[in-house]
Amino acid sequence: xxxxxxxQEAEFRALARKWIEANxxxxxxxxxxxxxxxxxxxxxTAALVKASKAWQKKKADAGxxxxxxxxxxxxxxxxxxxxxxxxxxxxxxxxLSGPFAIGQGMCxxxxxxxxxxxxxxxxxxxxxxxxxxxxxxxxxxxxxSDLAGLRxxxxxxxxxxxxNGQKIWTTGAHxxxxxxxxxxxxxTLPKHKGLTMFFLDMRSPGVEVRPIKQASGHSGFNEVxxxxxxxxxxxxxxxxxxxxNVSLTTLMNERFSIGARLATGVPEFFDFASGVKMAxxxxxxxxxxxxxxxxxxxxxxxxxxxxxxxxISSLSRGERPGPENSIGxxxxxxxxxxxxxxxxxxxxxxxxxxxxxASPSGKLYQMLYGAIGMRIAGGTDEVMRNIIAxxxxxxxxxxxxxxxxxxxxxxxxxx
Amino acid sequence: MNxxxxxxxxxxxxxxxxxxxxxxxPKHVRAILEGKDTYDRALWKGLAELGLIGVAIxxxxxxxxxxxxxxxxxxxxxxxxxxxxPYSSTVYLAAELLMLAGSDAQKQAWLPKIASGDxxxxxxxxxxxxxxxxxxxxxxxxxxxxxxTKTLVPDGGIADFAIVVAREGLFLVELNGAGVxxxxxxxxxxxxxxxxxxxxxxAGEPLGAGADAWSLVNNVLDRAAVxxxxxxxGGSDRALExxxxxxxxxxxxxxxxxxxxxxxHMLADMYVAATLARSNAYYGAxxxxxxxxxxxxxxxxxxxxxxxxxxxxxxxxxxxxxxMGFTWEFDCHLYYRRSNxxxxxxxxxxxxxxxxxxxxxxxNAAA
Numbered sequence: 001x002x003x004x005x006x007x008q009e010a011e012f013r014a015l016a017r018k019w020i021e022a023n024x025x026x027x028x029x030x031x032x033x034x035x036x037x038x039x040x041x042x043x044x045t046a047a048l049v050k051a052s053k054a055w056q057k058k059k060a061d062a063g064x065x066x067x068x069x070x071x072x073x074x075x076x077x078x079x080x081x082x083x084x085x086x087x088x089x090x091x092x093x094x095x096l097s098g099p100f101a102i103g104q105g106m107c108x109x110x111x112x113x114x115x116x117x118x119x120x121x122x123x124x125x126x127x128x129x130x131x132x133x134x135x136x137x138x139x140x141x142x143x144x145s146d147l148a149g150l151r152x153x154x155x156x157x158x159x160x161x162x163x164n165g166q167k168i169w170t171t172g173a174h175x176x177x178x179x180x181x182x183x184x185x186x187x188t189l190p191k192h193k194g195l196t197m198f199f200l201d202m203r204s205p206g207v208e209v210r211p212i213k214q215a216s217g218h219s220g221f222n223e224v225x226x227x228x229x230x231x232x233x234x235x236x237x238x239x240x241x242x243x244x245n246v247s248l249t250t251l252m253n254e255r256f257s258i259g260a261r262l263a264t265g266v267p268e269f270f271d272f273a274s275g276v277k278m279a280x281x282x283x284x285x286x287x288x289x290x291x292x293x294x295x296x297x298x299x300x301x302x303x304x305x306x307x308x309x310x311x312i313s314s315l316s317r318g319e320r321p322g323p324e325n326s327i328g329x330x331x332x333x334x335x336x337x338x339x340x341x342x343x344x345x346x347x348x349x350x351x352x353x354x355x356x357x358a359s360p361s362g363k364l365y366q367m368l369y370g371a372i373g374m375r376i377a378g379g380t381d382e383v384m385r386n387i388i389a390x391x392x393x394x395x396x397x398x399x400x401x402x403x404x405x406x407x408x409x410x411x412x413x414x415x
Numbered sequence: 416m417n418x419x420x421x422x423x424x425x426x427x428x429x430x431x432x433x434x435x436x437x438x439x440x441p442k443h444v445r446a447i448l449e450g451k452d453t454y455d456r457a458l459w460k461g462l463a464e465l466g467l468i469g470v471a472i473x474x475x476x477x478x479x480x481x482x483x484x485x486x487x488x489x490x491x492x493x494x495x496x497x498x499x500x501p502y503s504s505t506v507y508l509a510a511e512l513l514m515l516a517g518s519d520a521q522k523q524a525w526l527p528k529i530a531s532g533d534x535x536x537x538x539x540x541x542x543x544x545x546x547x548x549x550x551x552x553x554x555x556x557x558x559x560x561x562x563x564t565k566t567l568v569p570d571g572g573i574a575d576f577a578i579v580v581a582r583e584g585l586f587l588v589e590l591n592g593a594g595v596x597x598x599x600x601x602x603x604x605x606x607x608x609x610x611x612x613x614x615x616x617x618a619g620e621p622l623g624a625g626a627d628a629w630s631l632v633n634n635v636l637d638r639a640a641v642x643x644x645x646x647x648x649g650g651s652d653r654a655l656e657x658x659x660x661x662x663x664x665x666x667x668x669x670x671x672x673x674x675x676x677x678x679x680h681m682l683a684d685m686y687v688a689a690t691l692a693r694s695n696a697y698y699g700a701x702x703x704x705x706x707x708x709x710x711x712x713x714x715x716x717x718x719x720x721x722x723x724x725x726x727x728x729x730x731x732x733x734x735x736x737x738x739m740g741f742t743w744e745f746d747c748h749l750y751y752r753r754s755n756x757x758x759x760x761x762x763x764x765x766x767x768x769x770x771x772x773x774x775x776x777x778x779n780a781a782a
Contacts, residue, residue: 001417001418001419001420001421001484001697001700001701001704002416002417002418002701003416003418003701004416004417005416009416270775270779274776274779285772285776288765291768291769291772292765292768294772295715295719295767295768295769295771295772296719296723296768298716298771298772298775299695299719299720299723299771300691300720302694302695302698302716302720303690303691303692303694303695303720304691304694305694306418306694306695306697306698307690307691307694309416309418309694309697309698310418310419310694310697312416312418313417313418313419314419316416316417317417324690324693324694327686327687327690327691330683330687331687331691382676382680384683385676385679385680385683385684386676386679386680386683388683388686388687389673389679389680389682389683389686390679392686393655393659393679393682393683393686394659394663395659395662395663395671395674395678395679395682396663396670396671396673396674397674398674398676399670399674
């Protein structure tokens with residue numbers, strides 16, 4: 001048991017470290033921070049994407065973009081453990097990769113698995129270099145946790161498909177060039193069986209992107225409306241009516257992010273409790289109840305860190321990590337929500353004062369709202385528990401009353 | 416990074432599991448719970464013959480000469496099987512203290528007997544309600560004559576010797592000699608012996624003279640906390656498996672109860688807690704095996720996490736079993752008992768939470 005790199009790992013780490021040291025994007029990090037302060041959404045987005053694209057292009061030119069992808073598609077043909085080492089070395093500069101996370105993490109692998117060779121050579125390199133940004137058009141008002149309940153229609157018209165419907169919660173649609181889109185092509189089949197996947201140009205006529213204002217006040221995602229949008233059949237990914245299986249490729253990649261930097265709120269709360277004084281003048285961190293709570297949270301956050309070390313060790317041995325990595329978001333998100341509220345609660349009535357700044361209590365205030373979204377995005381806490389129970393522990397799936405019904409006979413109203 | 420046990424260590428785990436699956440079934444555990452014997456003598460002897468008691472004791476003292484990582488994998492299996500033997504007090508406390516601070520003569524006298532299963536040892540620390548502090552120790556050892564009352568002493572009723580924490584330092588006392596009287600105390604888990612020991616001028620031999628006794632005690636508690644955390648994760652995993660298996664087999668409302676989300680989510684939460692505790696225990700194992708400066712923080716972290724995981728897993732396992740979980744006949748209560756005992760042994764959860772925060776603050780102040 002040790003934390004040492006193998007000689008090959010150490011060699012790659014030195015290479016990565018040297019390149020990052022020579023190309024440190026400190027100016028772009030300042031641009032990113034400045035972008036955050038811009039009130040107008042379009043201007044803020046433009047500034048944020050510009051800084052991110054500059055770093056991504058630089059990495060791509062040096063062969064450090066989408067490391068595990070084949071070279072002919074813009075990658076480095078690196079091993080998964082090299083990817084982890086890169087992320088560790090990139091550290092805080094990884095914040096500049098935000099706009100590309102979904103495109104490179106989820107759309108790319110789907111395109112790689114289902115597109116033609118010509119398409120892969122056309123679309124993957126600019127996706128890797130950040131010159132083109134992709135989004136994922138999956139969730140709908142009628143299909144979130146129950147994704148297969150989606151209703152956006154695709155109807156064949158000659159060599160094209162005509163798309164009508166609405167997507168929702170689409171992260172980054174407002175700055176994306178392309179998207180992968182799952183649609184319903186046959187409503188007379190049961191719900192999982194009549195779906196088909198495409199990719200499309202987000203500037204196609206009939207595509208309308210509208211921002212959603214979140215409970216936190218931010219606006220990172222969108223509704224996307226499709227009105228008679230034409231997609232050539234050549235942009236279909238996988239067979240007609242086999243879109244569910246194609247979407248599993250995408251979603252599997254969503255849940256397979258090793259060593260992801262999940263925020264928990266623990267370091268922020270530690271700083272906060274080490275600085276704030278209670279009514280009797282003592283530091284919060286000297287209070288018995290605060291210590292008990294913090295210890296529980298710290299042990300959970302540590303557990304996540306060491307669980308990711310176990311996954312990294314599997315990768316280092318060339319093995320696929322076990323299922324233990326599926327717990328991350330389910331642990332981090334509710335904990336962050338509890339910690340944030342506890343920090344406000346410790347301040348008494350003063351806790352109610354909004355502090356959206358870089359101080360520990362300002363960060364915790366932001367987490368109070370950020371955590372709501374984190375508990376829902378990419379699988380709600382409840383969906384994550386179902387996944388653990390069914391795929392890890394082998395418990396039976398829930399009874400699905402609509403599983404074998406033709407989709408057009410599935411009830412659409414509760415009462 | 417290789418944050419995992421080696422193939423040889425995993426092989427040792429498999430061997431221990433195979434041996435325990437035959438020699439430490441719930442039937443064996445119940446024999447101690449319901450019978451007159453205070454521990455499973457045949458199992459203790461078997462563990463000694465396999466070299467599992469002296470796994471981390473150097474070969475020159477009759478042990479197998481392996482390391483603390485090997486001890487961790489054995490601890491996990493003992494916890495999983497609820498082994499009703501005085502392993503933790505003899506190995507994690509007494510043998511560790513002897514190896515840390517014992518004189519060569521003391522090591523020579525006791526370690527070979529421990530490894531061969533011929534001596535049971537323990538640490539006599541607590542003196543009544545509350546977590547021990549230097550101020551709470553009233554036992555004295557003037558002129559090597561130990562006097563005072565120790566409650567509770569794990570395996571105190573069956574141990575051959577105890578390392579006694581007195582105001583003057585640590586003293587090794589043979590418990591079958593003059594000036595020692597002891598009585599067994601029934602605890603939440605009668606499969607492990609506990610006693611109250613009264614010392615009345617008992618002959619004590621100083622151990623680790625010259626060293627700061629309280630730091631030694633803290634160090635051995637840290638080391639034992641990592642090892643007990645492995646017992647706790649072994650128990651957590653088994654309780655989770657029992658709950659999962661019952662949820663798969665039990666039919667209610669025309670379907671396996673494991674298909675109801677209320678049950679699934681309970682089991683998923685158990686898996687999450689057990690996984691976090693396992694990863695934290697691994698970090699503790701690394702710190703223990705390398706004598707890292709991080710040991711105190713790693714031990715407290717492993718301890719807090721493992722205690723919470725085992726509490727949750729043993730409680731939820733019983734809950735998943737419904738009414739059957741409340742019967743004497745089902746094994747759920749064996750795990751519930753052990754999880755409660757292990758949550759209290761070596762000091763309360765609150766004590767370990769405080770240690771964790773103290774260590775985090777030290778590290779941050781140093782950074």
